[in-house]
Amino acid sequence: MKGRPPGTRGPGRWLLQVAAMVGKEWRQLLRDRALFGFVVFVFTIDIMIAAGAAEIDLHGAVVGVIDRDASQASRELIYRLRPPYFDVRALPDDAAVVTRRLDRGELRAVLTIPQGFEGALLGGRPATAQLVVDATNVNIGYLVSSYTGRILAELAAEMVARRAAAVGESAPLPEVRLQPRARFNPTLDQSWHSTLSELLTMLTVASIVLPAAALVREKERGTIEQLLVSPLTPLQIVLAKVLAMTAVVLAGSLVAVLLVMEQLYHVPFLGSPWLFFAMVALYAMTASGLGIVAATFARNSGQVGLIVLLLVMPIIMLSGTWTLRESMPGWLQAVLNFSPLRHFIDIAYGVLLKGAGPAVIAVPALKMSLLGGAFFALGVLRFRRQFK
Amino acid sequence: MNMQRVLTLVGKEAREVLRDRVYLMLAFALPVVFMVVFAYGMTWDIESVGLQVVDESQTPLSREYAQHFLSTHHFRRVGGSGGGAPGDAALVDGSARVVLWIGPDFESDLAAGHSVDVLAEIDGAFTMAARTLRGYLEGINAQANAELRAQAMARRAGVRGAGVEQAIEPVRLQTRFLYNPDVSSVVMVAPSMMMLILILVPPLLIAVSVVREKETGAIYNISSSTVTRLEFLLGKLVPAVVISMLDGILLWLIVWLWFDVPFRGSVPQFALAMLLYVTGTAGLGLLVSTAVRTQQAAIIITTLASTIIATQFSGLFAPLETAKTANQALARLFPVADFLAVVRGMYLRGAGVEVFWPELLRLAAYAVVVLWLAHALFHKRSRA
Numbered sequence: 001m002k003g004r005p006p007g008t009r010g011p012g013r014w015l016l017q018v019a020a021m022v023g024k025e026w027r028q029l030l031r032d033r034a035l036f037g038f039v040v041f042v043f044t045i046d047i048m049i050a051a052g053a054a055e056i057d058l059h060g061a062v063v064g065v066i067d068r069d070a071s072q073a074s075r076e077l078i079y080r081l082r083p084p085y086f087d088v089r090a091l092p093d094d095a096a097v098v099t100r101r102l103d104r105g106e107l108r109a110v111l112t113i114p115q116g117f118e119g120a121l122l123g124g125r126p127a128t129a130q131l132v133v134d135a136t137n138v139n140i141g142y143l144v145s146s147y148t149g150r151i152l153a154e155l156a157a158e159m160v161a162r163r164a165a166a167v168g169e170s171a172p173l174p175e176v177r178l179q180p181r182a183r184f185n186p187t188l189d190q191s192w193h194s195t196l197s198e199l200l201t202m203l204t205v206a207s208i209v210l211p212a213a214a215l216v217r218e219k220e221r222g223t224i225e226q227l228l229v230s231p232l233t234p235l236q237i238v239l240a241k242v243l244a245m246t247a248v249v250l251a252g253s254l255v256a257v258l259l260v261m262e263q264l265y266h267v268p269f270l271g272s273p274w275l276f277f278a279m280v281a282l283y284a285m286t287a288s289g290l291g292i293v294a295a296t297f298a299r300n301s302g303q304v305g306l307i308v309l310l311l312v313m314p315i316i317m318l319s320g321t322w323t324l325r326e327s328m329p330g331w332l333q334a335v336l337n338f339s340p341l342r343h344f345i346d347i348a349y350g351v352l353l354k355g356a357g358p359a360v361i362a363v364p365a366l367k368m369s370l371l372g373g374a375f376f377a378l379g380v381l382r383f384r385r386q387f388k
Numbered sequence: 389m390n391m392q393r394v395l396t397l398v399g400k401e402a403r404e405v406l407r408d409r410v411y412l413m414l415a416f417a418l419p420v421v422f423m424v425v426f427a428y429g430m431t432w433d434i435e436s437v438g439l440q441v442v443d444e445s446q447t448p449l450s451r452e453y454a455q456h457f458l459s460t461h462h463f464r465r466v467g468g469s470g471g472g473a474p475g476d477a478a479l480v481d482g483s484a485r486v487v488l489w490i491g492p493d494f495e496s497d498l499a500a501g502h503s504v505d506v507l508a509e510i511d512g513a514f515t516m517a518a519r520t521l522r523g524y525l526e527g528i529n530a531q532a533n534a535e536l537r538a539q540a541m542a543r544r545a546g547v548r549g550a551g552v553e554q555a556i557e558p559v560r561l562q563t564r565f566l567y568n569p570d571v572s573s574v575v576m577v578a579p580s581m582m583m584l585i586l587i588l589v590p591p592l593l594i595a596v597s598v599v600r601e602k603e604t605g606a607i608y609n610i611s612s613s614t615v616t617r618l619e620f621l622l623g624k625l626v627p628a629v630v631i632s633m634l635d636g637i638l639l640w641l642i643v644w645l646w647f648d649v650p651f652r653g654s655v656p657q658f659a660l661a662m663l664l665y666v667t668g669t670a671g672l673g674l675l676v677s678t679a680v681r682t683q684q685a686a687i688i689i690t691t692l693a694s695t696i697i698a699t700q701f702s703g704l705f706a707p708l709e710t711a712k713t714a715n716q717a718l719a720r721l722f723p724v725a726d727f728l729a730v731v732r733g734m735y736l737r738g739a740g741v742e743v744f745w746p747e748l749l750r751l752a753a754y755a756v757v758v759l760w761l762a763h764a765l766f767h768k769r770s771r772a
Contacts, residue, residue, distance in 0.1 A: 038688070056519055123558075182518050184511065184512045201699065306415065326437055350480065
């Protein structure tokens with residue numbers, strides 16, 4: 001430990017020892033070129049990839065149409081099922097052919113326009129159109145059916161209104177026009193959401209796996225014994241691993257948010273950057289605590305990889321970036337309270353995209369800190385017991 | 389290649405796996421835990437989402453209108469219903485995902501025969517959910533309108549029954565959902581999880597295998613022996629593929645018996661697809677293991693890489709057609725989207741090789757390429 005002023009005592013010395021350990025961790029990471037390169041990739045190119053991610057919307061959904069009416073109105077309806085949402089194909093009126101093409105997955109849906117379709121719209125007997133939807137993909141199936149329903153309803157309303165106008169009934173029926181507006185992201189630009197959710201995912205995986213792998217490596221090679229006979233306490237060793245990796249993911253987040261997200265994709269940064277990055281650091285430490293706990297349960301690298309995966313995947317899949325948390329079963333929502341990401345999502349989206357201030361995020365921040373403290377205490381406790 | 393030597397190596401690896409009880413237990417527990425938790429948790433249904441009503445008119449008609457939304461299981465009311473409620477704050481702190489603003493003249497305008505606007509503010513920060521929510525809100529609004537119009541018609545002209553229906557909805561749309569008649573998320577998600585789990589677990593099962601020998605020096609036993617590089621790698625690969633296939637069978641049983649999702653395809657064909665897929669994904673772990681120098685790096689890179697591949701390139705969350713062209717091209721480099729198509733098609737639509745032969749060929753090609761790369765990168769003696 002060169003560079004330590006001789007005679008330093010008390011907390012100053014304690015911190016210097018931790019700092020020296022942090023330096024050692026950084027050097028190790030920098031020297032492992034494959035690992036370092038990958039960490040850089042995760043916070044830059046990977047975020048850029050996420051910006052082009054898929055979204056839940058219709059895009060050239062292939063819909064087969066059987067037109068039994070062959071009228072002007074039915075052609076008008078087919079015309080309105082247009083790109084970019086739909087890609088309409090005329091189908092023969094043959095059940096066997098239609099079933100085979102649906103089974104092969106070539107069609108997302110089949111619309112059958114009944115005979116008497118135009119007649120119904122012109123005031124004749126009501127008719128029923130049929131839509132058969134491939135619900136293998138629930139989201140797409142739902143969208144196809146709701147878009148088609150809306151287009152049909154609009155066409156019908158227009159024709160009814162035209163007819164009413166023709167016979168002199170000028171006053172149309174009143175209706176409630178729902179004006180949906182997306183707050184915080186008016187054009188529903190998918191890249192704002194997907195870059196941030198990818199950053200949170202990578203932040204989580206990296207914060208847990210980096211210290212866990214680093215700690216197990218020392219256990220496996222026996223270098224941990226050397227550390228333990230040195231003047232360092234277990235707390236210092238654990239703290240150094242956590243602080244070193246927290247600094248790494250904090251630096252990564254700075255690059256990802258300020259360079260990639262703001263400059264390249266113009267993601268708005270509404271809240272205070274200081275608050276945001278302070279919370280990132282707090283989150284990284286919390287998640288690292290979980291990594292330390294994982295490492296105390298593993299005896300070798302093979303085990304720690306699997307244990308980390310067991311913790312990480314439910315956290316990133318279920319905390320609420322991709323699906324809605326409130327739609328999950330109650331027992332799962334209760335368990336998710338132990339996921340630090342569940343609380344950090346409210347904080348990160350709140351501060352970055354919604355401009356939330358300290359008062360709004362105080363409760364999730366407090367819950368997250370409590371979790372972090374608990375993980376840390378458990379990690380240090382188990383670590384100390386293992387090496388007594 | 390000498391089969392005898394390969395078998396000996398496989399036996400040695402298998403004994404190592406069998407002796408590490410924790411590892412062995414995790415190799416089988418992980419897929420089961422993931423399947424159960426994800427199939428329940430990754431739901432795309434809209435259930436009891438927080439909706440705040442800011443009703444400035446406070447009339448029976450406006451309350452009835454709001455009730456159309458709140459009486460479904462999709463939404464639950466949050467916050468007060470009073471006029472001056474801070475609707476925007478509920479969106480910022482996340483307690484509500486939708487705020488419905490009903491203006492003061494709601495009832496009087498409608499009674500006078502005018503149309504009225506109702507503003508629905510949706511939390512757009514969660515973009516994917518926002519789109520789905522918008523669809524649900526519009527659907528419920530359409531129902532509310534149909535009722536309103538029927539009432540108005542009845543009042544205005546005394547038209548009733550079939551006449552009203554004719555004027556309001558001259559053409560009914562009858563929708564039937566094929567393959568998944570209840571449009572249930574579980575039916576879609578549970579089989580898809582095989583794709584997810586079998587890209588996450590197999591690479592990690594094998595990730596440390598080669599690099600461990602490099603780090604501990606055991607590799608020198610190999611470098612001085614007659615074992616070829618290919619034989620050595622096969623010895624590592626086979627046990628991982630066997631465990632992964634057992635995992636796959638376990639998952640298949642859970643999806644069938646526990647989640648009650650019927651398998652409509654051909655079992656041997658599906659098994660073949662799964663074998664090609666897990667060979668490819670385990671091969672990915674082997675590739676990382678040959679490319680890096682420390683177990684630490686192998687674990688970290690494998691975990692991050694398989695997470696990225698599974699979430700970004702599979703089309704699990706949203707169909708890949710809607711992704712940017714570059715992303716679609718990148719997705720082609722990995723086997724996840726192909727296997728997902730095969731899983732969904734074989735499970736739910738009962739399609740087979742006659743439809744999916746291009747996907748199966750690509751899965752096979754992927755396995756071959758990734759193993760060839762691992763072979764090319766692997767040297768019995770480190771060149772440092």
